[in-house]
Amino acid sequence: MTVQQTSLPASERPDVRRLGIGGGTALCAGAVLGPGVLTLPSLAAAAAGPASILAWVVLLAMCVPVAAAFAALGARFPDGGGVATYVHRAIGPRAAAVVGWWFYGAVPIGVVSAAWIGGKYVAEAAGWGDIGAAGVAGVVLAGSLVSNAVGLRMSGRVQLLLGGLLAAVLLCAVLAAAPHVSAGHFTPFLPGGWSSVGSAASVLFFAFAGWEAASHLSGEFADPARDLPRVTRRTLAVVTVLYLGLAVTTIGALGPAAADTETPLTELLAHSVGAAARPVAAAAALFLTFGAVNSYLAGASRLGAALGRDGAAPRWMAKGGAPGEVPRRSLAVLGGAAVLLGGAAGFGGADLDLLMRATATCLAAVTLAGLAAALVLLPRRTPLWCGACASALLTVAVLAFSGRLLVIPVALACAAFCFLTLRRAVHRGIIR
Template sequence: MGVGSGTALCAGAVLGPGVLALPALAADAAGPASILAWLVLLVTSVPVALSFAALGARFPDGGGVATFVHRAAGPRAAAAVGWWFYGAVPIGVVAAALIGGQYVAGALGLGPVAAAAIGAVVIAASFAANCVGLHLSGRVQLLLVALLAAVLAGAALAAAPHMTSAHFTPFMPHGWGSVGSAAGVLFFAFAGWEAASHLSGEFANPARDLPRVTVYTLTAVSVLYLGLAVTTIGALGPAAAGTDTPLTDLLARSAGTAARPIAAAAALFLTFGAVNTYLAGASRLGAALGRDGAAPRWLARGAAPGEVPRRSLTVLAGACAAVGTAAWLAGGDLDGLMRATSTCLASVTLAGLLSALTLLPRRTWLWHAGIASSLITAGVLAFSGLLLLIPVVLAGLSWGFTTLTGRGRAGRA
């Protein structure tokens, strides 16, 4: 995999379906001050992304963050991190697919049943692309991300003339605590670096290509996220907190009724790109966990670079079906799905940052920045509340598996 397809896959992971729903959710939590939450998380993402790129270049492997934690803290800690990510992906995939389905269904004037069906089709298409092989998925992703970036940039530019300073006052209507609450919601949009780290073993030259891919992705994501965050508040004002489709509302400022099909197409591109990348990374993680003794050995087939981990993909397909069914029976609680995913992925991010502090050269600017990002990520986790039980339970299951099977000291160093 080269720089082009690698950048597309990484951007597809980070630039996820969150931009379709999260600007409105963040505005509801903190009003105009939600822009501060976007800024804080973007700044936090720089050392996260660069640290993971540096670790991936040194230790290219499908295990991603779990591999880094293994080298820093041993196999038991790595197994827990692997289970956090592997367990979070089915929840996040269903949430992402539901967001895309809702946009498309809204554009067509259809209801929640159609939204769920469209989401299921997106998930099925992503599984099919991954079963064919990562090389094909990367080429498709390159086109999808380019088209998506153009639509998102176009939405921000179209809404810019309609911005007014009155929409930024009062700037912090709910106090400083609301910024932390908004950051807890927004972490869903910044969790793609974990997925991308699992693809490090697929690069032809990780030491050369990963840093370039990371810089390109950071630049694109920063411009698009800040553009959307500012224009959502500036153009929509208080209405930003009450809409389920902020991208449609932004496009409507200039495109009128044509905004709905444009937003629906963007939603499909964005959703497929994110789901495709998360499944690619998670399937390789599952195979790596099986290889290293942190999960059943049956999953290990396909762990080598260039192979397709179809057994791991099969497990993920079953998990997605179970989560999707449960979500449907519970009334499609999208907010709960997104928060649960964010809690698990924030836990993975924190573990990866702590590993970077151990494995990377000390007293460098990246090392100090990693400390700051670790503290910020821990603060975001504090706003998860009872959802922190999810990573705790997954860690307990991981510990139980490695203990019962006698694999607590197994795995690759």
């Protein structure tokens, strides 16, 4: 999962000028691969059994035109604002503000989900149970909030290292589990009916957000029109191999047990290598989730400050958004929301599946907004435009399976529109 930002001046952009194909591929693959993949195979298996593989395949197929559309938009409009920039150009500033609110609102849910994943892996290895998992998740969240509040940021190299570590761990798990795959574990293939595939897709969308990352980096390439398509193709290849390999081996090696664990990577490694793999998987999960939570909060806090600066959020949130400063007010809003959500989850008000589905719903709404902008900005009736149209329809279908969770992006959109309307009324002197 990546965090969307509104347009930034050149002085605020990361210092990654002349980004190469290799570095760009690593950054984009790291944006798509996230800590959610550490638990999503089991959540998808619980929703649809072996047929969850179909959900992986469908979403991977949808990713091709989505990634191509964002790469094309990035090549045409190189800017750090990504989806918000395209929506602003295609639909207008109010719609762009809604996209910002969707991202900002998704981050507290997403960081709680990520911290919870790390807690589950550590607790499973140590035998601490749910209370221990909640405690570890709380430490991850608190540590990330403190590090951001005092201005400590992870370097781009560290983030690349963590992304590479995740890819390496996933590949090792797939290769180690492959010899243990059994054809008998794929029957019955569709125990929950076709609707279960849609339910699996709605939670798996968490693992497919992040394709707009290429558009964020568009201005950092020497030749975006030439480099972005290459980076996109390589990222697609990496993600396809890892995701399909993980989906097939989770079902084929673990069988029905795949649906009964929240730490499928640990089970795959333990099933193939032995019990010694459990602390290794736990340590890797802890580092990966801390890195992800820290990055999410760092980006989202600046997003909130940018929204305040641009009048799309309360002005007081803009404080600390200048280069070299720490947007502590925006960070405090994110931290407060995350603590409340984490407390509710810890006391049984929400489980990991629900948290990840809620995050995926907001991210799917953002993806749909980006595709809508692509349909306006890209040349019509071309293969790329038709692919974006098909992906938009598929994203709508995925959102439909979110059910009552759709209230989250709807509520955020209403809040954004109400705030903008109120601010406009105050500005005109209608309300004093």
